[in-house]
Amino acid sequence: MIDQPMKTFFTAKEFAITQASVAALLFLSIPLFNALGVSNHKLMAILHGLGATITVILSCQTIHLVYPMLRGKKGAATKLELMLWLTNLLVLLTIIFGNWLYIAYRAPDGPQEWLMYYNPPLHSIMMEFKEFVALYPLPLGIGAAFLLRRFRHNLVPGSAASSIVALLVTLFWICLLIGFVLGFGLAKLKMV
């Protein structure tokens, strides 16, 4: 008698969706913990934190769509462009929330004064670097999305246009991560 291999119970898609849902739920809970905090500026803090977290999660999906686009997979460029516009919108929103939160950050008796008093490099290096680098994803992402739209019919593998889009998206992702990690670090040290 020949053993028949048992049939699978779950599909790959079901595993992937389960993992992604749990990851999203748990990651989003990180900024949401601020709701239980003692801050006077919870709304701006949560909106900026949620915006940054969702943006970084989406940007990971976006940068992973770059590779099939580079290999010339059919439909990859369209998918990448859609994800990129969505991420760009979230980048813009997060910058706006960041500016709103920045008012409380630099207000008298706020975190800027606290950091400058206890450990100045936390403001004068971390924050001063982060506040500029975190702006760069906006022009980089919009530029990349615009080029994808204009050159969508000419993105053959090995074309200069596709590699420049990949370059812009890679820089976009690196700058997002710099902003995210430094912002996260600052929030761990002193909440607004």
Place this chain on the structure above:
Amino acid sequence: MQAHKQPKSGEIVAVLLSVWLGIVTTTFCHLWSVYNPVRANPLLLKMGSVIPGWWGIGPYAGKEVAGLVVWLATWIILHWTIGRIEVALKPWTIGFIVAFLANLIIVFPPVYHALMWWPALPNTSPAGGG
């Protein structure tokens, strides 16, 4: 397959150049406000006053507005000029990477503070840096 008219490669250069110019404008405004806050900050505050909450955001609002305006204005101008011709992409792309990294290094505070000076502590007056 249907043939599509390919846009000129100058459009790519217009994007690269305008993105870099916008970014470097924020860096320039920031370095200026560190170097000469008495002259720079009133102007940056005035430019930033188109942003809601500028009074609390401080000179940083002006740096953002300057970068945004330079990025979008140069993009429009370059798109309608260099965007209409074919250009060699390789030197522009390498130049963009080098210039982008150079900006990333110069905007790192230990670098520009070492070239100028470190701010007096604490720097939290309403017109102070940021």
